[in-house]
Amino acid sequence: MLKTKVMISDTEKITSSSSNSNSNNRMTGTTHFDVIIVGGSYSGLAAAMSLGRALRKVLIIDSGKPCNGQTPLSHNFLTQDGKIPKEITTLAKQQVAIYKTVEFLSEWATSGKKTEKGFEIETSSGDVFTSTKLIFATGIKDAMPDTKGFAECWGISVLHCPYCHGYEERSETTGILGNGEYGFEFAKLISNWTKDLTLFTNGITVLTNEQTASLQKHHIKIVEKEIGQLEHTNGKLEKIIFKDGSEKTLKAIYTRLPFVQHCPIPQQLGCELTDDGYIKIDTFQRTTIKGIYACGDNTTRMRTVANAVAMGTTTGMIVNKELVEEKF
Template sequence: MNNIKKAEVIIIGGSYAGLSAAMALGRSLRTVLIIDSGLPCNRQTPQSHNFITHDGSAPAEIARQAKAQVLKYPTITFVTDLVITGRETGNGFEVITQSGQSYEGQKLIFATGIADQMPDITGFAACWGITAIHCPYCHGFEFKQQETAIMANGERAIHLAGLINNLTPNLSIITSGTSEFNDEQWQKLRDHSITVIEKPVKEVVHTKGQISRVIFADGSTIKVTALYAALPFKQHTDIPETLGCELTEQGYIKIDQFQKTTVKGIFACGDNSAMMRSVANAVYTGNLTGAIVNKELVDDSF
């Protein structure tokens, strides 16, 4: 199977969602090719949480175990490479990789995640996934009762504040400019003693990703050990769009309840198509995708 050029299903992205989809397909003896670049978005994160049986495990270790289990199925092949183009053929799809390899499949699954867009703040990127974090369900318990800040504005900041307020009374919101709260939201913030700081952030001071304080553009500072940030993102690849897949207004790949994109034969799962960004959700959506793709293959041939 190492020289495979055709498969029933090509999965682009071999992290949690892609591996989960592959397992569901491999257990039905479908020939599956997983193509993965080896750069998961959570590669800096020391521990994964809120995923039962793996709570507190290193993300890389979860992926290693998952890959080892998936590759026990003889019809699954894993290739480390980067897909750079794709096109429809008369019988499915062809993808071309960075190394110049061509592969064909009847069905195509994108499990490519999203790429967070780092702000132009000194030290921030080095802390992302460690103490600069995105999700209170994934990370919040570990920072309970600690000095915490939210770098967001408007409704997104209020949403995060409501979730994090239950974890710590030491909470500030950094809007990095003029705040965008209505009267009702301001009252909520006052009722819960949440400070709003409208100054832009210049630097995140840290030691190996562990934040100690935030420095603002005017030179003032606050003590912070956890910094939540609502970052913009983009898709890791534009291949779904070039193949005709629609995106949502938020920038996710548009799917239906069965993980089907707007192009027949193409599916998406994991962070690229879901607002719920977690290992558990990636595994779930990947498993569902694998089952639905198998059902389509059955419908095509039986």
């Protein structure tokens, strides 16, 4: 199973929120918190802000390496459209750090345990922190294919979301990497942004006759050749080179990758996953284990910064409400 990295660099370390500045010192010495949040990107920080404003003692454990770290710009997030992703998280950390009951920790979360009073999280240094509630905002890890050039282009010109990137690639020569029902539906969607569109099935098509006819009717080309590599400059796609030596010039290509949960601890604690591999939650962000909540990309295919923030904010409010209710 994957070990979750939750380390940030010394220059990014914020250990005591009361100082509202970066520090190389360790935490204030607190070991028990109302809530521990594992994962401190958009969703985790949003949850922390809600909880900090509710005067809850919170510990955020974060890697500082979100899935969109390679993405040049973030889009479709009101007030933050066109910002560098790290700019958003940097500002978010500064704003969360204002709340004196919220602390940050720069270590690895290596294991978790259920206790009579809540939960324990152990870090790579051997330190153990306890909390009444636990939130996982740990995201997912994309499983990159071994196609040369693919990983370097991921998030830059090999894309997963037209709502995040489609406007910038509008009317460009664009591809879809997919097959069957998935390839057909994705091609239909992307045709809204460009009319110069090709579906690359990377082998023999499994499209139905009706799907093939529908794509052809809308002038969407189908290429069944196997892909050899992606030629690019600094992640900006230039062409697909097929295994037979032929080429196709492209500016962007959309696809969806298989993934694994970035953090194994929820499953270690008994949290169930959906058939698609996401952490199973109810409408109140509760996992299948009482006292554990999840938010962000680890719970949904709706993979946008705006959605992660919304889910985190909601989770923080719900967790605070349940802490209140447990006292009455």
